[in-house]
Amino acid sequence: MRKVDFRGLNLKAFWQGLIRSDSAVGNRIVPPTGFTAQLTVFSAGAMAFLAVFALALALATGRLAERWSHELASSVTVRVSASDADQDARVQAAMAVLSTTPGIGEARQLSDDQVADLLTPWFGPDMPVDALPVPTLIDVPITGSDFDSEGLRLRLEAEVPGAVLDDHTQWRRPLVSAARWLKTLGLISLVLITAASASMITLAAKAALSANGQVIRVLRLIGARDITIATAFVRRFTQRAAIGATGGTLAGMIAIALLPNMDAAGGFLTGLGFQGWGWLLPLLIPVVAAAVGFFATRWAALKMLGAVR
Amino acid sequence: MRGVGFGYQGSAELLSDMTLSLQPGMLHFLTGPSGSGKTTLLRLCYADLLPSSGEMTAFGQDVRGLSRDGIADLRRRVGVVHQDTQFLDHLPVAENIALPLTVSGQDVDMAALRDLLGWVQLTQHARAMPPSLSGGERQRAALARAVILSPDLVLADEPTGNLDWEMSMRLMQLLIELNKSGKTVLVATHDLNLIRATKAQVSARVLRIANGALQLAGSDL
Numbered sequence: 001m002r003k004v005d006f007r008g009l010n011l012k013a014f015w016q017g018l019i020r021s022d023s024a025v026g027n028r029i030v031p032p033t034g035f036t037a038q039l040t041v042f043s044a045g046a047m048a049f050l051a052v053f054a055l056a057l058a059l060a061t062g063r064l065a066e067r068w069s070h071e072l073a074s075s076v077t078v079r080v081s082a083s084d085a086d087q088d089a090r091v092q093a094a095m096a097v098l099s100t101t102p103g104i105g106e107a108r109q110l111s112d113d114q115v116a117d118l119l120t121p122w123f124g125p126d127m128p129v130d131a132l133p134v135p136t137l138i139d140v141p142i143t144g145s146d147f148d149s150e151g152l153r154l155r156l157e158a159e160v161p162g163a164v165l166d167d168h169t170q171w172r173r174p175l176v177s178a179a180r181w182l183k184t185l186g187l188i189s190l191v192l193i194t195a196a197s198a199s200m201i202t203l204a205a206k207a208a209l210s211a212n213g214q215v216i217r218v219l220r221l222i223g224a225r226d227i228t229i230a231t232a233f234v235r236r237f238t239q240r241a242a243i244g245a246t247g248g249t250l251a252g253m254i255a256i257a258l259l260p261n262m263d264a265a266g267g268f269l270t271g272l273g274f275q276g277w278g279w280l281l282p283l284l285i286p287v288v289a290a291a292v293g294f295f296a297t298r299w300a301a302l303k304m305l306g307a308v309r
Numbered sequence: 310m311r312g313v314g315f316g317y318q319g320s321a322e323l324l325s326d327m328t329l330s331l332q333p334g335m336l337h338f339l340t341g342p343s344g345s346g347k348t349t350l351l352r353l354c355y356a357d358l359l360p361s362s363g364e365m366t367a368f369g370q371d372v373r374g375l376s377r378d379g380i381a382d383l384r385r386r387v388g389v390v391h392q393d394t395q396f397l398d399h400l401p402v403a404e405n406i407a408l409p410l411t412v413s414g415q416d417v418d419m420a421a422l423r424d425l426l427g428w429v430q431l432t433q434h435a436r437a438m439p440p441s442l443s444g445g446e447r448q449r450a451a452l453a454r455a456v457i458l459s460p461d462l463v464l465a466d467e468p469t470g471n472l473d474w475e476m477s478m479r480l481m482q483l484l485i486e487l488n489k490s491g492k493t494v495l496v497a498t499h500d501l502n503l504i505r506a507t508k509a510q511v512s513a514r515v516l517r518i519a520n521g522a523l524q525l526a527g528s529d530l
Contacts, residue, residue: 029411031399218395221357222454223385224412225378306377 029219030212030232037240040204044244044289045251047197051190052252052282053272058186059281060272065179072172074142076149078107081135082162091136093160098140101155103147110137197241197289198296205237205297209304216305230301234294241293245286253282313363315349323349325521327363331462331495336488336511338504339497340526341518347497348392350518351466354495355387356380368461385413388455390465394447396439402426403435406453413458422457429453429483445476452483456492463487465496469503477503485511 078098082090091109098107110118115134119127149167156163209216219229256273274281310329316322323346331337339347352358353365356372365372367383375383396405403426407417426432429449434442442450448468455463465484469477481496481503488494488511498504507513515526 028400028404029397029408031397214395215397218397219408219412220381221355221384221389221391221395222409222412223381223383223458225381228412228414 029229030208030215030236033208033211036204036208037236040201040237040240041244041247043200043204044197044241044293045248047193047200048245048248048285048289049252049255050248051193051285052249052256054186054189054193055282055285056186056256056272056274058183058190059274059278061179061182061186063275065176065183068172068179069176072168072175076104076140076142076152076168077166078138078140078156079135079164079166080138080160080162081133081164086162087136090160090162091138094138094156094163097152097155097159098138101147101152103142103144105141105143107138107140110139194288194292198292201237201241201293201296202300205233205300206304208233208237209301226302226305229305230298233301234297237297238290238293242286242290245289249282249285253279310353310360310366311364313353313360313365315346315353315358315360315362317349322361323521324353324518327521327523329516329523331493332514333461333493334488334491335493336485336507336513337493337495338507338513338515339495339518340499340501340504340515343499345518346521347499347518348466350523351389351464351495351497354462354464355384355389385409385458386461388458388460388463390448390451390455390463390468392466392468392470394451396447396450398439401436401438402431402442402450405439406450406457409454409458425453425457444471445480448472448476448480449483452480456487460492462493462495465494467498468496469498469500474502478506481507 078094080087080091080094095107095109098104112130115137118137119132119134123132149165153165156165216229253274259273310327313324313327313329314322315324327350329350339350341347349358353360353372354367356367356375359365359373368386370379370383372380372383396402397408400408403422404411406425407422410417423432423435426435429452431446431450431453434446434450439447439450452465452468455465463484468480468484472480477500484494484496485507504513504515508515517524517526
Protein backbone atom coordinates (compact mmCIF):
# COMPACT_ATOMS: atom_id res chain seq x y z
CA MET A 1 0.00 0.00 0.00
CA ARG A 2 1.21 3.47 -0.77
CA LYS A 3 2.52 5.36 2.22
CA VAL A 4 0.75 8.61 2.85
CA ASP A 5 3.13 11.53 2.89
CA PHE A 6 2.50 13.87 5.81
CA ARG A 7 5.56 16.01 5.18
CA GLY A 8 3.38 18.73 3.79
CA LEU A 9 1.39 18.96 7.03
CA ASN A 10 1.55 22.52 8.26
CA LEU A 11 -0.55 23.25 11.32
CA LYS A 12 -0.55 27.00 10.65
CA ALA A 13 -1.74 26.43 7.09
CA PHE A 14 -4.28 23.90 8.42
CA TRP A 15 -5.75 26.49 10.78
CA GLN A 16 -5.74 29.24 8.14
CA GLY A 17 -7.41 26.91 5.70
CA LEU A 18 -10.02 26.04 8.27
CA ILE A 19 -11.01 29.60 9.08
CA ARG A 20 -10.54 31.13 5.62
CA SER A 21 -13.75 31.87 3.75
CA ASP A 22 -14.62 29.82 0.69
CA SER A 23 -14.26 32.77 -1.67
CA ALA A 24 -10.54 32.44 -2.44
CA VAL A 25 -9.87 30.91 -5.85
CA GLY A 26 -7.68 28.24 -4.26
CA ASN A 27 -10.71 27.05 -2.34
CA ARG A 28 -12.94 27.16 -5.37
CA ILE A 29 -10.88 25.06 -7.75
CA VAL A 30 -13.16 22.23 -6.68
CA PRO A 31 -16.74 22.88 -7.82
CA PRO A 32 -19.37 23.30 -5.11
CA THR A 33 -21.39 20.21 -4.29
CA GLY A 34 -24.42 21.42 -2.36
CA PHE A 35 -26.20 18.21 -1.42
CA THR A 36 -23.05 16.26 -0.55
CA ALA A 37 -21.91 19.20 1.54
CA GLN A 38 -25.18 19.26 3.44
CA LEU A 39 -25.02 15.51 4.05
CA THR A 40 -21.48 15.77 5.40
CA VAL A 41 -22.43 18.64 7.70
CA PHE A 42 -25.52 16.77 8.90
CA SER A 43 -23.60 13.52 9.51
CA ALA A 44 -20.87 15.34 11.42
CA GLY A 45 -23.54 17.10 13.48
CA ALA A 46 -25.37 13.86 14.28
CA MET A 47 -22.13 12.14 15.28
CA ALA A 48 -21.15 15.07 17.50
CA PHE A 49 -24.60 15.03 19.14
CA LEU A 50 -24.15 11.33 19.96
CA ALA A 51 -20.59 11.96 21.10
CA VAL A 52 -21.84 14.50 23.66
CA PHE A 53 -24.09 11.84 25.22
CA ALA A 54 -21.38 9.18 25.11
CA LEU A 55 -19.04 11.61 26.84
CA ALA A 56 -21.70 12.51 29.41
CA LEU A 57 -22.34 8.80 30.04
CA ALA A 58 -18.65 8.09 30.51
CA LEU A 59 -18.22 11.01 32.92
CA ALA A 60 -21.41 10.29 34.85
CA THR A 61 -20.70 6.59 35.32
CA GLY A 62 -17.16 7.44 36.31
CA ARG A 63 -18.51 9.72 39.02
CA LEU A 64 -21.07 7.08 40.02
CA ALA A 65 -18.43 4.39 40.40
CA GLU A 66 -16.36 6.79 42.47
CA ARG A 67 -19.33 7.72 44.68
CA TRP A 68 -20.54 4.18 45.21
CA SER A 69 -17.06 3.02 45.94
CA HIS A 70 -16.55 5.82 48.46
CA GLU A 71 -19.96 5.66 50.14
CA LEU A 72 -20.00 1.92 50.55
CA ALA A 73 -16.46 1.83 51.80
CA SER A 74 -17.17 4.44 54.46
CA SER A 75 -19.14 2.13 56.73
CA VAL A 76 -19.48 -1.50 57.74
CA THR A 77 -22.38 -3.37 59.36
CA VAL A 78 -22.24 -5.81 62.27
CA ARG A 79 -25.04 -8.35 62.24
CA VAL A 80 -25.79 -10.03 65.60
CA SER A 81 -27.95 -13.18 65.60
CA ALA A 82 -28.87 -14.97 68.79
CA SER A 83 -31.79 -16.35 70.74
CA ASP A 84 -34.04 -13.76 72.37
CA ALA A 85 -32.49 -14.46 75.77
CA ASP A 86 -28.94 -13.84 74.59
CA GLN A 87 -29.60 -11.09 72.09
CA ASP A 88 -29.09 -8.03 74.31
CA ALA A 89 -25.99 -9.45 75.96
CA ARG A 90 -24.38 -10.22 72.63
CA VAL A 91 -25.23 -6.82 71.21
CA GLN A 92 -23.62 -5.22 74.26
CA ALA A 93 -20.58 -7.44 73.80
CA ALA A 94 -20.35 -6.43 70.16
CA MET A 95 -20.65 -2.73 71.08
CA ALA A 96 -17.86 -3.23 73.62
CA VAL A 97 -15.61 -4.73 70.96
CA LEU A 98 -16.44 -1.86 68.61
CA SER A 99 -15.72 0.76 71.24
CA THR A 100 -12.15 -0.43 71.42
CA THR A 101 -11.65 -0.78 67.70
CA PRO A 102 -9.42 1.90 66.12
CA GLY A 103 -10.45 3.81 62.99
CA ILE A 104 -14.21 3.81 63.54
CA GLY A 105 -16.69 6.40 64.73
CA GLU A 106 -19.66 5.93 67.03
CA ALA A 107 -21.37 2.58 66.37
CA ARG A 108 -25.16 2.86 66.17
CA GLN A 109 -27.68 0.09 66.67
CA LEU A 110 -30.52 0.28 64.15
CA SER A 111 -33.98 0.54 65.70
CA ASP A 112 -36.70 -2.01 64.92
CA ASP A 113 -38.42 0.51 62.66
CA GLN A 114 -35.25 1.13 60.67
CA VAL A 115 -34.72 -2.61 60.23
CA ALA A 116 -38.36 -2.97 59.15
CA ASP A 117 -37.83 -0.21 56.56
CA LEU A 118 -34.83 -2.07 55.18
CA LEU A 119 -36.87 -5.26 54.84
CA THR A 120 -39.98 -3.69 53.32
CA PRO A 121 -38.69 -3.83 49.70
CA TRP A 122 -38.33 -7.61 50.02
CA PHE A 123 -41.33 -8.59 52.20
CA GLY A 124 -43.79 -5.78 51.52
CA PRO A 125 -45.36 -3.40 54.03
CA ASP A 126 -47.86 -5.94 55.42
CA MET A 127 -45.37 -8.52 56.65
CA PRO A 128 -45.13 -8.57 60.49
CA VAL A 129 -41.38 -8.17 60.77
CA ASP A 130 -41.59 -8.65 64.53
CA ALA A 131 -42.52 -12.27 63.92
CA LEU A 132 -39.34 -12.93 61.97
CA PRO A 133 -36.00 -13.89 63.53
CA VAL A 134 -34.39 -10.70 62.37
CA PRO A 135 -30.80 -10.08 63.55
CA THR A 136 -29.81 -6.85 65.24
CA LEU A 137 -27.91 -4.53 62.92
CA ILE A 138 -25.17 -2.16 64.07
CA ASP A 139 -24.02 0.57 61.66
CA VAL A 140 -20.31 1.32 62.09
CA PRO A 141 -18.89 4.43 60.39
CA ILE A 142 -15.27 4.18 59.29
CA THR A 143 -13.39 7.34 60.19
CA GLY A 144 -9.73 6.44 60.02
CA SER A 145 -7.32 4.76 57.68
CA ASP A 146 -6.13 2.51 60.53
CA PHE A 147 -9.40 0.57 60.50
CA ASP A 148 -8.61 -3.15 60.14
CA SER A 149 -11.64 -4.95 58.76
CA GLU A 150 -10.10 -8.40 59.01
CA GLY A 151 -8.92 -7.79 62.59
CA LEU A 152 -12.42 -6.73 63.67
CA ARG A 153 -13.92 -9.79 61.98
CA LEU A 154 -11.62 -12.12 63.92
CA ARG A 155 -12.27 -10.32 67.23
CA LEU A 156 -16.04 -10.54 66.76
CA GLU A 157 -15.81 -14.24 65.91
CA ALA A 158 -13.79 -14.84 69.05
CA GLU A 159 -15.65 -12.63 71.50
CA VAL A 160 -19.23 -12.41 70.24
CA PRO A 161 -20.69 -15.69 68.96
CA GLY A 162 -23.32 -15.03 66.29
CA ALA A 163 -21.86 -11.65 65.30
CA VAL A 164 -20.90 -11.25 61.67
CA LEU A 165 -19.05 -8.31 60.12
CA ASP A 166 -20.39 -7.23 56.72
CA ASP A 167 -18.06 -4.77 54.97
CA HIS A 168 -20.46 -4.61 51.95
CA THR A 169 -17.78 -6.07 49.67
CA GLN A 170 -20.13 -8.75 48.36
CA TRP A 171 -22.59 -6.31 46.81
CA ARG A 172 -20.32 -3.32 46.50
CA ARG A 173 -18.03 -4.95 43.98
CA PRO A 174 -20.68 -5.77 41.34
CA LEU A 175 -22.12 -2.25 41.58
CA VAL A 176 -18.79 -0.52 41.23
CA SER A 177 -17.81 -2.98 38.52
CA ALA A 178 -21.04 -2.25 36.63
CA ALA A 179 -20.48 1.49 36.86
CA ARG A 180 -16.92 1.14 35.65
CA TRP A 181 -18.04 -1.07 32.78
CA LEU A 182 -20.62 1.54 31.81
CA LYS A 183 -17.85 4.14 31.79
CA THR A 184 -15.78 1.88 29.54
CA LEU A 185 -18.76 1.44 27.24
CA GLY A 186 -19.11 5.22 27.04
CA LEU A 187 -15.47 5.56 26.06
CA ILE A 188 -15.78 2.72 23.53
CA SER A 189 -18.79 4.53 22.08
CA LEU A 190 -16.69 7.67 21.68
CA VAL A 191 -14.01 5.69 19.85
CA LEU A 192 -16.64 4.07 17.61
CA ILE A 193 -18.26 7.42 16.86
CA THR A 194 -14.85 8.82 15.91
CA ALA A 195 -14.12 5.82 13.69
CA ALA A 196 -17.57 6.00 12.08
CA SER A 197 -17.07 9.73 11.44
CA ALA A 198 -13.69 9.05 9.84
CA SER A 199 -15.25 6.35 7.64
CA MET A 200 -18.12 8.59 6.64
CA ILE A 201 -15.85 11.50 5.75
CA THR A 202 -13.48 9.18 3.87
CA LEU A 203 -16.37 7.85 1.79
CA ALA A 204 -17.72 11.34 1.13
CA ALA A 205 -14.25 12.58 0.16
CA LYS A 206 -13.72 9.63 -2.18
CA ALA A 207 -17.12 10.25 -3.77
CA ALA A 208 -16.22 13.91 -4.26
CA LEU A 209 -12.86 12.98 -5.78
CA SER A 210 -14.49 10.50 -8.14
CA ALA A 211 -17.13 13.00 -9.18
CA ASN A 212 -14.43 15.57 -9.94
CA GLY A 213 -12.18 13.39 -12.06
CA GLN A 214 -12.21 15.86 -14.95
CA VAL A 215 -11.40 18.79 -12.67
CA ILE A 216 -8.47 16.84 -11.23
CA ARG A 217 -7.21 16.04 -14.74
CA VAL A 218 -7.31 19.70 -15.76
CA LEU A 219 -5.50 20.74 -12.59
CA ARG A 220 -2.80 18.17 -13.19
CA LEU A 221 -2.31 19.23 -16.80
CA ILE A 222 -1.60 22.80 -15.73
CA GLY A 223 0.99 21.70 -13.17
CA ALA A 224 -0.91 21.16 -9.92
CA ARG A 225 0.82 18.85 -7.47
CA ASP A 226 -1.14 16.11 -5.71
CA ILE A 227 -0.85 17.93 -2.39
CA THR A 228 -2.37 21.08 -3.93
CA ILE A 229 -5.35 19.17 -5.28
CA ALA A 230 -5.76 17.19 -2.06
CA THR A 231 -5.65 20.38 0.01
CA ALA A 232 -8.63 21.81 -1.86
CA PHE A 233 -10.69 18.78 -0.83
CA VAL A 234 -9.18 18.58 2.66
CA ARG A 235 -10.04 22.20 3.43
CA ARG A 236 -13.59 21.76 2.30
CA PHE A 237 -14.27 18.56 4.27
CA THR A 238 -12.46 19.84 7.35
CA GLN A 239 -14.66 22.92 7.38
CA ARG A 240 -17.80 20.85 6.90
CA ALA A 241 -16.86 18.46 9.71
CA ALA A 242 -16.06 21.35 12.05
CA ILE A 243 -19.24 23.27 11.27
CA GLY A 244 -21.49 20.19 11.58
CA ALA A 245 -19.80 19.02 14.76
CA THR A 246 -20.09 22.47 16.35
CA GLY A 247 -23.83 22.49 15.72
CA GLY A 248 -24.26 18.92 16.97
CA THR A 249 -22.17 19.57 20.07
CA LEU A 250 -24.11 22.69 21.01
CA ALA A 251 -27.41 20.86 20.50
CA GLY A 252 -26.19 17.97 22.65
CA MET A 253 -24.99 20.30 25.41
CA ILE A 254 -28.33 22.11 25.42
CA ALA A 255 -30.16 18.76 25.66
CA ILE A 256 -27.95 17.72 28.57
CA ALA A 257 -28.48 21.06 30.31
CA LEU A 258 -32.25 20.62 30.01
CA LEU A 259 -32.20 17.33 31.95
CA PRO A 260 -34.00 17.60 35.34
CA ASN A 261 -31.95 18.80 38.28
CA MET A 262 -30.15 15.98 40.05
CA ASP A 263 -31.00 17.25 43.52
CA ALA A 264 -34.66 17.67 42.68
CA ALA A 265 -35.25 14.26 41.14
CA GLY A 266 -32.37 12.10 42.28
CA GLY A 267 -31.34 8.87 40.65
CA PHE A 268 -28.73 7.91 38.10
CA LEU A 269 -30.29 9.28 34.92
CA THR A 270 -30.50 12.80 36.29
CA GLY A 271 -26.83 12.56 37.14
CA LEU A 272 -26.10 12.18 33.41
CA GLY A 273 -24.41 15.44 32.62
CA PHE A 274 -21.39 17.63 33.09
CA GLN A 275 -20.24 19.35 36.22
CA GLY A 276 -18.03 22.42 36.58
CA TRP A 277 -15.05 22.35 34.23
CA GLY A 278 -16.53 19.19 32.71
CA TRP A 279 -18.74 21.47 30.57
CA LEU A 280 -15.62 22.44 28.62
CA LEU A 281 -14.87 18.86 27.60
CA PRO A 282 -17.59 18.57 24.91
CA LEU A 283 -16.14 21.68 23.28
CA LEU A 284 -13.24 19.47 22.22
CA ILE A 285 -15.61 17.43 20.01
CA PRO A 286 -15.64 19.93 17.08
CA VAL A 287 -11.84 20.14 17.29
CA VAL A 288 -11.57 16.35 17.15
CA ALA A 289 -14.14 16.26 14.31
CA ALA A 290 -12.11 18.81 12.33
CA ALA A 291 -8.94 16.80 12.90
CA VAL A 292 -10.74 13.61 11.83
CA GLY A 293 -12.03 15.41 8.71
CA PHE A 294 -8.55 16.71 7.94
CA PHE A 295 -6.70 13.42 8.26
CA ALA A 296 -9.43 11.22 6.73
CA THR A 297 -9.78 13.44 3.66
CA ARG A 298 -6.05 13.90 3.28
CA TRP A 299 -5.47 10.17 3.47
CA ALA A 300 -8.28 9.39 1.01
CA ALA A 301 -7.27 12.13 -1.42
CA LEU A 302 -3.56 11.33 -1.54
CA LYS A 303 -4.32 7.62 -1.81
CA MET A 304 -6.72 8.14 -4.72
CA LEU A 305 -4.52 10.68 -6.49
CA GLY A 306 -1.52 8.42 -6.05
CA ALA A 307 -3.34 5.54 -7.69
CA VAL A 308 -3.87 7.50 -10.91
CA ARG A 309 -0.95 8.88 -12.86
CA MET B 310 13.79 12.50 -27.50
CA ARG B 311 16.08 9.82 -28.83
CA GLY B 312 14.90 6.49 -30.20
CA VAL B 313 11.54 6.90 -28.45
CA GLY B 314 8.85 4.30 -28.99
CA PHE B 315 5.31 4.35 -27.71
CA GLY B 316 2.19 2.25 -28.13
CA TYR B 317 -1.11 2.36 -26.29
CA GLN B 318 -1.92 -0.69 -24.22
CA GLY B 319 -3.26 -3.48 -26.35
CA SER B 320 -2.33 -1.72 -29.59
CA ALA B 321 0.62 -1.89 -31.94
CA GLU B 322 3.43 0.63 -31.44
CA LEU B 323 2.25 4.04 -32.67
CA LEU B 324 5.61 5.78 -32.55
CA SER B 325 8.86 3.94 -33.04
CA ASP B 326 12.51 4.89 -32.81
CA MET B 327 11.58 8.56 -32.89
CA THR B 328 14.31 11.15 -32.47
CA LEU B 329 13.49 14.81 -32.06
CA SER B 330 15.17 17.82 -30.57
CA LEU B 331 13.31 21.12 -30.35
CA GLN B 332 15.49 24.12 -31.13
CA PRO B 333 15.18 26.83 -28.45
CA GLY B 334 13.41 29.94 -29.66
CA MET B 335 12.23 28.25 -32.86
CA LEU B 336 8.71 27.87 -34.18
CA HIS B 337 8.02 24.23 -35.03
CA PHE B 338 5.12 22.62 -36.81
CA LEU B 339 4.26 18.98 -36.41
CA THR B 340 2.06 17.73 -39.18
CA GLY B 341 0.75 14.43 -40.41
CA PRO B 342 -2.54 12.68 -41.11
CA SER B 343 -5.13 12.11 -38.40
CA GLY B 344 -4.17 9.24 -36.12
CA SER B 345 -0.50 9.48 -37.05
CA GLY B 346 0.50 10.24 -33.44
CA LYS B 347 0.78 14.04 -33.33
CA THR B 348 -1.20 14.34 -30.10
CA THR B 349 0.62 11.35 -28.62
CA LEU B 350 3.98 12.94 -29.33
CA LEU B 351 2.86 16.17 -27.68
CA ARG B 352 1.57 14.26 -24.65
CA LEU B 353 4.98 12.64 -24.37
CA CYS B 354 6.49 16.14 -24.32
CA TYR B 355 4.55 17.19 -21.20
CA ALA B 356 4.78 13.75 -19.56
CA ASP B 357 1.10 12.96 -19.85
CA LEU B 358 2.39 9.75 -21.40
CA LEU B 359 5.73 8.08 -20.82
CA PRO B 360 7.67 6.44 -23.64
CA SER B 361 7.85 2.67 -23.65
CA SER B 362 11.39 2.78 -25.04
CA GLY B 363 14.15 5.25 -25.81
CA GLU B 364 15.35 8.38 -24.02
CA MET B 365 13.17 11.37 -23.28
CA THR B 366 14.77 14.46 -21.82
CA ALA B 367 13.12 17.76 -20.96
CA PHE B 368 15.08 20.72 -19.64
CA GLY B 369 17.99 18.40 -18.94
CA GLN B 370 15.94 15.92 -16.91
CA ASP B 371 15.08 12.34 -17.78
CA VAL B 372 11.29 12.45 -17.98
CA ARG B 373 10.92 8.79 -17.07
CA GLY B 374 12.79 9.36 -13.82
CA LEU B 375 10.66 12.29 -12.68
CA SER B 376 8.65 12.02 -9.47
CA ARG B 377 4.99 13.05 -9.44
CA ASP B 378 5.98 16.50 -8.18
CA GLY B 379 8.72 16.60 -10.79
CA ILE B 380 6.15 16.04 -13.52
CA ALA B 381 4.01 18.86 -12.08
CA ASP B 382 7.05 21.14 -12.13
CA LEU B 383 7.77 20.15 -15.75
CA ARG B 384 4.22 21.06 -16.75
CA ARG B 385 4.70 24.51 -15.25
CA ARG B 386 7.55 25.04 -17.71
CA VAL B 387 5.53 23.77 -20.67
CA GLY B 388 2.42 25.72 -21.64
CA VAL B 389 -0.09 23.56 -23.47
CA VAL B 390 -3.05 24.54 -25.61
CA HIS B 391 -5.05 21.33 -25.60
CA GLN B 392 -7.09 20.14 -28.52
CA ASP B 393 -10.21 20.05 -26.36
CA THR B 394 -9.41 23.26 -24.41
CA GLN B 395 -10.04 21.92 -20.95
CA PHE B 396 -11.39 24.49 -18.50
CA LEU B 397 -13.00 24.40 -15.09
CA ASP B 398 -16.53 25.33 -16.11
CA HIS B 399 -17.46 26.60 -12.64
CA LEU B 400 -14.83 29.35 -12.75
CA PRO B 401 -14.96 32.51 -14.89
CA VAL B 402 -12.57 32.86 -17.82
CA ALA B 403 -10.15 35.16 -15.96
CA GLU B 404 -9.85 32.73 -13.05
CA ASN B 405 -9.34 29.84 -15.46
CA ILE B 406 -6.55 31.74 -17.18
CA ALA B 407 -4.95 32.51 -13.80
CA LEU B 408 -5.31 28.93 -12.60
CA PRO B 409 -1.68 27.88 -13.27
CA LEU B 410 -0.61 30.72 -10.95
CA THR B 411 -3.13 29.64 -8.32
CA VAL B 412 -2.11 25.99 -8.26
CA SER B 413 1.57 26.87 -8.16
CA GLY B 414 0.98 29.09 -5.14
CA GLN B 415 1.81 32.38 -6.86
CA ASP B 416 -0.06 35.64 -6.44
CA VAL B 417 -2.08 36.85 -9.38
CA ASP B 418 -0.85 40.17 -10.74
CA MET B 419 -4.15 41.71 -11.78
CA ALA B 420 -2.52 44.24 -14.13
CA ALA B 421 -0.59 41.47 -15.89
CA LEU B 422 -3.76 39.40 -16.10
CA ARG B 423 -5.61 42.32 -17.67
CA ASP B 424 -2.78 42.75 -20.19
CA LEU B 425 -2.94 39.07 -21.03
CA LEU B 426 -6.72 39.20 -21.49
CA GLY B 427 -6.22 42.20 -23.78
CA TRP B 428 -3.53 40.37 -25.77
CA VAL B 429 -5.93 37.50 -26.54
CA GLN B 430 -8.80 39.99 -26.96
CA LEU B 431 -10.90 38.53 -24.17
CA THR B 432 -11.14 41.54 -21.87
CA GLN B 433 -14.89 41.69 -22.38
CA HIS B 434 -15.19 38.01 -21.47
CA ALA B 435 -13.13 38.06 -18.29
CA ARG B 436 -16.16 37.29 -16.11
CA ALA B 437 -17.87 34.99 -18.61
CA MET B 438 -18.10 31.30 -17.89
CA PRO B 439 -16.19 28.98 -20.29
CA PRO B 440 -19.26 27.23 -21.77
CA SER B 441 -20.49 30.59 -23.05
CA LEU B 442 -17.35 31.19 -25.18
CA SER B 443 -17.13 30.51 -28.90
CA GLY B 444 -14.56 28.06 -30.28
CA GLY B 445 -12.09 30.80 -31.16
CA GLU B 446 -12.50 32.50 -27.78
CA ARG B 447 -11.91 29.22 -25.99
CA GLN B 448 -8.70 28.63 -27.96
CA ARG B 449 -7.45 32.13 -27.17
CA ALA B 450 -8.32 31.67 -23.51
CA ALA B 451 -6.45 28.36 -23.56
CA LEU B 452 -3.44 30.10 -25.08
CA ALA B 453 -3.55 32.79 -22.41
CA ARG B 454 -3.65 30.13 -19.71
CA ALA B 455 -0.77 28.29 -21.39
CA VAL B 456 1.52 31.32 -21.29
CA ILE B 457 0.58 32.91 -17.96
CA LEU B 458 3.49 31.20 -16.18
CA SER B 459 5.81 32.45 -18.93
CA PRO B 460 6.83 28.91 -19.89
CA ASP B 461 9.97 28.04 -21.82
CA LEU B 462 8.05 25.92 -24.29
CA VAL B 463 4.52 26.30 -25.69
CA LEU B 464 2.76 23.31 -27.24
CA ALA B 465 -0.44 23.69 -29.21
CA ASP B 466 -2.40 20.63 -30.24
CA GLU B 467 -4.56 21.33 -33.31
CA PRO B 468 -5.34 24.80 -31.94
CA THR B 469 -7.21 25.77 -35.10
CA GLY B 470 -8.99 22.47 -35.59
CA ASN B 471 -12.51 23.84 -35.19
CA LEU B 472 -11.93 27.42 -36.32
CA ASP B 473 -12.59 29.19 -39.59
CA TRP B 474 -9.65 30.56 -41.57
CA GLU B 475 -9.82 34.09 -40.21
CA MET B 476 -9.99 32.92 -36.63
CA SER B 477 -7.22 30.39 -37.30
CA MET B 478 -4.88 33.08 -38.57
CA ARG B 479 -5.77 35.32 -35.65
CA LEU B 480 -4.71 32.59 -33.23
CA MET B 481 -1.63 31.82 -35.30
CA GLN B 482 -0.59 35.45 -35.08
CA LEU B 483 -0.60 35.15 -31.29
CA LEU B 484 1.62 32.08 -31.50
CA ILE B 485 3.96 33.91 -33.89
CA GLU B 486 4.13 36.82 -31.45
CA LEU B 487 5.02 34.39 -28.69
CA ASN B 488 7.76 32.88 -30.80
CA LYS B 489 9.10 36.33 -31.67
CA SER B 490 9.32 37.05 -27.94
CA GLY B 491 11.76 34.14 -27.67
CA LYS B 492 9.53 31.24 -26.77
CA THR B 493 10.00 27.82 -28.31
CA VAL B 494 6.69 26.88 -29.92
CA LEU B 495 5.51 23.53 -31.27
CA VAL B 496 2.18 23.49 -33.11
CA ALA B 497 0.62 20.19 -34.12
CA THR B 498 -1.71 20.63 -37.07
CA HIS B 499 -2.90 18.76 -40.11
CA ASP B 500 -3.68 22.08 -41.86
CA LEU B 501 -0.95 22.56 -44.47
CA ASN B 502 -2.42 25.89 -45.59
CA LEU B 503 -1.94 27.24 -42.10
CA ILE B 504 1.69 26.13 -42.15
CA ARG B 505 2.28 27.70 -45.57
CA ALA B 506 0.65 30.97 -44.50
CA THR B 507 2.77 31.07 -41.38
CA LYS B 508 5.98 30.22 -43.19
CA ALA B 509 5.29 33.15 -45.47
CA GLN B 510 5.62 35.40 -42.43
CA VAL B 511 8.16 33.75 -40.21
CA SER B 512 10.82 31.08 -40.26
CA ALA B 513 9.51 27.75 -39.06
CA ARG B 514 10.71 24.18 -38.87
CA VAL B 515 8.19 21.66 -40.14
CA LEU B 516 8.25 18.06 -38.97
CA ARG B 517 6.13 15.41 -40.57
CA ILE B 518 5.04 12.30 -38.75
CA ALA B 519 3.96 9.30 -40.77
CA ASN B 520 3.99 5.55 -40.20
CA GLY B 521 5.36 6.04 -36.71
CA ALA B 522 8.44 7.89 -37.92
CA LEU B 523 9.41 11.55 -37.93
CA GLN B 524 11.03 13.43 -40.79
CA LEU B 525 11.86 17.02 -41.58
CA ALA B 526 9.56 18.37 -44.28
CA GLY B 527 11.02 20.37 -47.08
CA SER B 528 9.73 22.02 -50.22
CA ASP B 529 7.13 19.30 -50.71
CA LEU B 530 4.72 21.12 -48.40
